[in-house]
Amino acid sequence: MITCLGLGLLGFAPASAQNTAPADSMETLAIRTLNICLATEAGGNLNALATAQGYERDNNAYVRRFGDRWAFFFAYPVTADNGSQKGFACRLTIMSPRPNPGDPVVYRQAGRVMADGDRVMERLSNGPLKFGNPFSVYYIEQNHPARTGHKRSMLQRVSGQTGEIIYLEESHFTFEMLYAKGPRLEVAQPDMIDAVTDPTVNAWLQEEITWLARNTFCAAKRGGCPPAVPQKRARARSSGTNGGVYLNGSGNGAQPLSSLEQDYYVGKGYVIMPHNAPSGF
Amino acid sequence: MLSIRNLCLGLSGLMVFASASPLLAQDQIDENAPAASSLSGAAATGEALWPVPQQAHWGQVLTRDGKNIWKDAVYTDRKGRWQLVYPVTMTDFFGDSLSRDRLYRYPGQPQITCSAMVNRGVFNDLGDTAPTTAPKALIERKDALIERVRNPAYPVIKPQIISLPNPPGVTGTPVQAIQFDQRGKLLELIGVDREIVMRTILVSDGDDLLQVFCSAQPGQKGWVEKQTPVALRLTGLAREAD
Numbered sequence: 001m002i003t004c005l006g007l008g009l010l011g012f013a014p015a016s017a018q019n020t021a022p023a024d025s026m027e028t029l030a031i032r033t034l035n036i037c038l039a040t041e042a043g044g045n046l047n048a049l050a051t052a053q054g055y056e057r058d059n060n061a062y063v064r065r066f067g068d069r070w071a072f073f074f075a076y077p078v079t080a081d082n083g084s085q086k087g088f089a090c091r092l093t094i095m096s097p098r099p100n101p102g103d104p105v106v107y108r109q110a111g112r113v114m115a116d117g118d119r120v121m122e123r124l125s126n127g128p129l130k131f132g133n134p135f136s137v138y139y140i141e142q143n144h145p146a147r148t149g150h151k152r153s154m155l156q157r158v159s160g161q162t163g164e165i166i167y168l169e170e171s172h173f174t175f176e177m178l179y180a181k182g183p184r185l186e187v188a189q190p191d192m193i194d195a196v197t198d199p200t201v202n203a204w205l206q207e208e209i210t211w212l213a214r215n216t217f218c219a220a221k222r223g224g225c226p227p228a229v230p231q232k233r234a235r236a237r238s239s240g241t242n243g244g245v246y247l248n249g250s251g252n253g254a255q256p257l258s259s260l261e262q263d264y265y266v267g268k269g270y271v272i273m274p275h276n277a278p279s280g281f
Numbered sequence: 282m283l284s285i286r287n288l289c290l291g292l293s294g295l296m297v298f299a300s301a302s303p304l305l306a307q308d309q310i311d312e313n314a315p316a317a318s319s320l321s322g323a324a325a326t327g328e329a330l331w332p333v334p335q336q337a338h339w340g341q342v343l344t345r346d347g348k349n350i351w352k353d354a355v356y357t358d359r360k361g362r363w364q365l366v367y368p369v370t371m372t373d374f375f376g377d378s379l380s381r382d383r384l385y386r387y388p389g390q391p392q393i394t395c396s397a398m399v400n401r402g403v404f405n406d407l408g409d410t411a412p413t414t415a416p417k418a419l420i421e422r423k424d425a426l427i428e429r430v431r432n433p434a435y436p437v438i439k440p441q442i443i444s445l446p447n448p449p450g451v452t453g454t455p456v457q458a459i460q461f462d463q464r465g466k467l468l469e470l471i472g473v474d475r476e477i478v479m480r481t482i483l484v485s486d487g488d489d490l491l492q493v494f495c496s497a498q499p500g501q502k503g504w505v506e507k508q509t510p511v512a513l514r515l516t517g518l519a520r521e522a523d
Contacts, residue, residue: 031310035309035310035312038307038309042308122335126335126336126337128310129336137337137340139341140337140343153337
């Protein structure tokens with residue numbers, strides 16, 4: 001489905017020589033991923049650009065792993081709800097595993113998910129200010145009002161009726177970047193951004209990479225690991241909730257826990273996990 | 282609203298780009314950040330100035346851990362030349378967001394403020410060298426400058442030259458600033474009808490005069506005296522021409 005982007009777009013030449021060798025760190029990869037996204041939007045061949053940076057195709061996603069950190073990159077066309085205007089969006093999620101306390105693998109993430117996060121944030125938020133048609137800062141390093149421990153930044157630019165945003169969100173375990181282009185009045189809607197960067201979706205991805213990390217760890221360990229004991233999980237009681245991690249007994253209308261709160265509560269028997277993991281990747 | 286389903290799942294079989302024309306000016310982030318341009322003015326005065334904040338922070342308020350009760354809010358000047366530090370609880374912004382002046386107040390208690398105001402062109406007469414010669418001229422013109430910015434209805438208390446605290450890890454001559462206090466209904470013009478104490482700090486910024494003050498009711502005099510000198514962070518760009 002994504003390969004269709006490459007059709008009819010011959011004549012695209014890589015703009016800069018800096019992308020000749022694949023990125024050698026997660027930090028560089030994050031910056032180049034936004035460049036891939038912008039180049040794809042301008043008519044580049046997504047598959048060629050992504051694989052040149054060491055990404056491997058996995059269904060809709062491009063995935064690359066550096067040690068304990070995984071990058072998931074998605075790029076796809078979008079349409080406005082009324083179908084009037086075509087748009088484009090990219091999403092990059094970088095995560096580390098998050099083992100439960102009972103897991104055999106011990107993994108402690110010392111700092112932010114990107115070791116040199118300051119430089120990455122500096123490049124990602126200052127670089128677009130220097131474009132020919134520059135982005136401008138809408139908010140920067142702001143505490144996310146609904147997600148404790150998450151900082152978010154947004155840059156925007158407008159040309160005619162088309163708007164573009166670059167949205168960055170960082171928490172202890174997750175770095176997330178969203179680029180979206182679409183109708184000027186709709187592309188920067190906070191609801192849309194929050195839905196696309198829903199931590200529930202990330203939690204599901206994180207379970208995957210935690211499982212991979214556990215497998216790697218146990219394969220390297222003499223004698224392997226004892227069989228996993230499935231965690232006892234209560235079913236989410238409210239049919240009105242669509243995932244998220246909740247404090248047990250918090251009742252209808254409760255807010256899902258933030259990732260920091262989850263770190264504290266998960267595995268201690270205080271929380272209920274969603275029984276309907278999101279699907280679609 | 283954009284279709285969330287499409288954003289999350291991707292869309293199959295859509296031919297998106299009818300025209301693939303906009304290849305002329307392609308946007309690319311330079312991953313190797315250019316080295317910070319040298320700040321010749323700051324080197325010339327030898328002052329201990331704060332590092333220039335990254336450009337994305339210019340004109341923005343950021344929350345930082347700090348010495349204030351909860352956290353510091355740091356407003357960076359639109360031109361990156363100075364920062365105003367105040368308690369993050371002062372969420373009530375007064376004034377015109379298009380100007381470079383800033384006045385932050387405590388909600389419901391407009392007498393508790395921290396503010397930064399740019400008095401434009403005060404050191405114009407120094408010519409092109411104003412950014413580096415103005416710090417000295419500021420000391421020489423102390424009385425005239427105080428006359429210029431003071432509230433004429435109330436006396437000036439303890440006018441003096443002070444040294445601003447050096448930024449952590451930065452060596453150099455401390456930035457010299459004019460400091461004075463006033464007491465009275467100093468914010469009556471903007472509707473604060475009560476007696477307050479206010480400490481004002483004056484420094485040069487290029488050929489402009491930067492006036493920073495904090496105010497509160499007389500019972501909070503100690504906070505005003507302590508907060509005002511640390512409310513100002515003058516960056517290296519303050520000694521550069523515009």
